[in-house]
Amino acid sequence: MFVIIGLVVVFGCVAGGYVAMGGKLGVLWEPFEFVIILGGGVGAFIITNNSKAIIGGVGKAFGRMLKGPVYKKEDYLELLTMQYQVFRLAKTKGMLALEPHIENPHESSLFSEFPKFHGDHHAVDFLCDYLRLMSLGANKPHEIEAIMDLELETHHAEEHAIGGAIAGLGDTLPALGIVAAVLGVIKTMGSISAPPEILGGLIGAALVGTFFGIFMAYGVVSPMAGAFNVVVAEDSKYYECIKAGILSHMAGNPPTVSVEYARKCLLSHARPSFAEVEEASDALPAPA
Numbered sequence: 001m002f003v004i005i006g007l008v009v010v011f012g013c014v015a016g017g018y019v020a021m022g023g024k025l026g027v028l029w030e031p032f033e034f035v036i037i038l039g040g041g042v043g044a045f046i047i048t049n050n051s052k053a054i055i056g057g058v059g060k061a062f063g064r065m066l067k068g069p070v071y072k073k074e075d076y077l078e079l080l081t082m083q084y085q086v087f088r089l090a091k092t093k094g095m096l097a098l099e100p101h102i103e104n105p106h107e108s109s110l111f112s113e114f115p116k117f118h119g120d121h122h123a124v125d126f127l128c129d130y131l132r133l134m135s136l137g138a139n140k141p142h143e144i145e146a147i148m149d150l151e152l153e154t155h156h157a158e159e160h161a162i163g164g165a166i167a168g169l170g171d172t173l174p175a176l177g178i179v180a181a182v183l184g185v186i187k188t189m190g191s192i193s194a195p196p197e198i199l200g201g202l203i204g205a206a207l208v209g210t211f212f213g214i215f216m217a218y219g220v221v222s223p224m225a226g227a228f229n230v231v232v233a234e235d236s237k238y239y240e241c242i243k244a245g246i247l248s249h250m251a252g253n254p255p256t257v258s259v260e261y262a263r264k265c266l267l268s269h270a271r272p273s274f275a276e277v278e279e280a281s282d283a284l285p286a287p288a
Contacts, residue, residue, distance in 0.1 A: 010219045033209040036180040049165045057162040065227040069234040077272040081280045082114040083245040087255035089287035095135040102128045141250040163229040170222035177213015
């Protein structure tokens with residue numbers, strides 16, 4: 001939503017300001033210069049990012065940045081109450097009671113009570129992998145934390161590589177705009193004996209390349225890279241919340257305390273209040 005609003009503002013202000021000062025939009029229509037700049041940019045992007053995962057991820061990234069962060073406040077409330085239920089079951093009946101849910105999470109009656117979490121297979125696997133380690137006897141929080149950090153860093157690096165690829169495309173476009181402008185000047189020099197009004201049009205067409213490259217870089221592509229990185233950073237809090245809860249549980253804290261530790265790592269605008277979590281937790285049925 002905000003990305004679309006921003007793009008409308010950028011295009012509206014640039015085009016509106018140009019028209020207000022007496023410019024004609026038709027003059028800016030130079031399709032072959034656009035082909036040089038955008039086509040060259042895409043080619044350079046493919047050369048730089050010779051990875052199917054990154055190139056495919058960039059296509060999905062535009063959808064993510066348009067939708068914004070996946071997880072909202074109600075999703076974090078569900079996640080916290082899910083952790084409370086898991087930790088309560090482990091405290092009252094032991095880790096063995098969790099094994100059926102850990103080994104077959106997608107058919108778990110426990111996890112199915114929390115549909116947003118249950119439908120996110122990455123988050124489900126992340127939680128179950130570490131609960132499984134605990135059920136196998138891992139009981140040193142600092143060692144589990146180190147492994148979690150390594151996994152999360154790897155996951156973040158993969159996503160930041162996509163954001164970096166988009167930013168790299170933005171860095172390429174101004175230079176390609178200059179290339180298009182230089183080619184336009186070369187074309188103009190072939191008509192140096194033409195009347196001034198024709199030369200003026202050819203020079204103006206050449207300068208459109210510089211304008212278009214800079215405009216697309218700093219008005220569209222680079223801001224989109226920034227928007228994607230913001231979405232990635234916000235969505236990563238979902239996993240950090242799981243991490244904080246598990247580590248607190250491993251330290252021997254009661255479920256309420258573990259959930260509070262998890263709640264504290266969330267961003268303020270998406271963080272449920274203590275009272276909201278307590279009310280939602282109290283409404284849960286006893287774990288089976």
